Amino acid sequence: MDGDTDRGEQNLLGQFLRARRELVAPETLGIPVHGTRRVAGLRREEVALLAGISAEYYLRLEQGRDRHPSGQVLRSIARVLQLDDEGTAHLLGLVRDDDRPRRPRRARPESVPPSLAALVPQLPFPAFVEGRYLDVLCANPLATALSPRLVAGRNRLRDVFLDPAEQALFPQWEAASAALIAGFRRSVGADAGDARVVELVGELSIASPTFRRLWSRHDVRERQGGTLTFQHPVVGALAVHREKLLVTGTDGIVLVLYHPAGADGAERLALLGALAAEPGPVADPPVRVEGIHR
Structure with missing residues (x-):
């Protein structure tokens, strides 16, 4: 399996990080743009540099090879990705929820009190x-x-x-x-x-x-x-x-x-x-x- 491939729907953290970095215009963070960029939004190494972590470590997060980053690291990434409070809380929640056992779930019936x-x-x-x-x-x-x-x-x-x-x-x-x-x-x-x-x-x-x-x-x-x-x-x-x-x-x-x-x-x-x-x-x-x- 290619190392950059998400593990199906399980790598929610990687999916979220990639989607959000693609929405950030480099110019808004002071990154000069010369010519045509081959990727939308920020490159992985740009996120890593601005967040104060290594490019290799950030790559492991997106690929789902490291599922337990610290809250400090996640908040630094959230700042670079320009997440609001709700987006940051969601990002932190993806890591907390990843500790739970994953198994197929049936739809839960809902009823009105x-x-x-x-x-x-x-x-x-x-x-x-x-x-x-x-x-x-x-x-x-x-x-x-x-x-x-x-x-x-x-x-x-x-x-x-x-x-x-x-x-x-x-x-x-x-x-x-x-x-x-x-x-x-x-x-x-x-x-x-x-x-x-x-x-x-x-x-x-x-x-x-x-x-x-x-x-x-x-x-x-x-x-x-x-x-x-x-x-x-x-x-x-x-x-x-x-x-x-x-x-x-x-x-x-x-x-x-x-x-x-x-x-x-x-x-x-x-x-x-x-x-x-x-x-x-x-x-x-x-x-x-x-x-x-x-």
């Missing part, structure tokens, strides 16, 4: 419960009025990347999808052997070039709140604040809430609520994507 399942339909805003694999576990009628894909049994990654009607809800679709991937990677952590992770990543990598490109960046971000605008087919531009609240006592399940951002957002959300109370569909029906079976 009964009290939360009773609460969601009563909330006055669009709300749904999202699992660690970004499956929709339950949703209230307002959430389904916002998007017909927000129903139990759907998956946010599949819908955002494979369903044109879902994509149309996001004026800044690529930014939204990149954040979704980064949150998914943070949610599953180093569980690359999890059967559900393998299934989702494999399916979407084949079906969506955009997913494949964004996944290869190894971006990591907490699943977090923010402010966004939906372009709803019935009520138009709907500005909301998004909250993602971790459900204690679960393995990564979150409650997602959308509440109005400003007076206009409140008016449009009230209109959406009125439409949701009427019989019949309030938005576009789900779109079937060829080759994807749900």
Whole structure:
């Protein structure tokens, strides 16, 4: 086997280091660029030099031949790779998790705590419960009025990347999808052997070039709140604040809430609520994507 070849999905540390160094422009670190470089981003020896370690040692890290670097070494590399706090924590976590026995894992079933399942339909805003694999576990009628894909049994990654009607809800679709991937990677952590992770990543990598490109960046971000605008087919531009609240006592399940951002957002959300109370569909029906079976 070639020494530079990753050991399948097991060398998560090497995959992460290589992906992140390819995203760093040499100029940002004061490295002059003359002519055409044969590699994207930084060379291995440049990372090693700036991190204060030998090029041979850094090569062993990328190749998976040294899986127990010190925290000091990893933080030095993180500084060179311009990782933020979440990216640095993820890098450190890859080494800690590598000490655990590796064995194929079955997808773990997820369930909504009964009290939360009773609460969601009563909330006055669009709300749904999202699992660690970004499956929709339950949703209230307002959430389904916002998007017909927000129903139990759907998956946010599949819908955002494979369903044109879902994509149309996001004026800044690529930014939204990149954040979704980064949150998914943070949610599953180093569980690359999890059967559900393998299934989702494999399916979407084949079906969506955009997913494949964004996944290869190894971006990591907490699943977090923010402010966004939906372009709803019935009520138009709907500005909301998004909250993602971790459900204690679960393995990564979150409650997602959308509440109005400003007076206009409140008016449009009230209109959406009125439409949701009427019989019949309030938005576009789900779109079937060829080759994807749900």
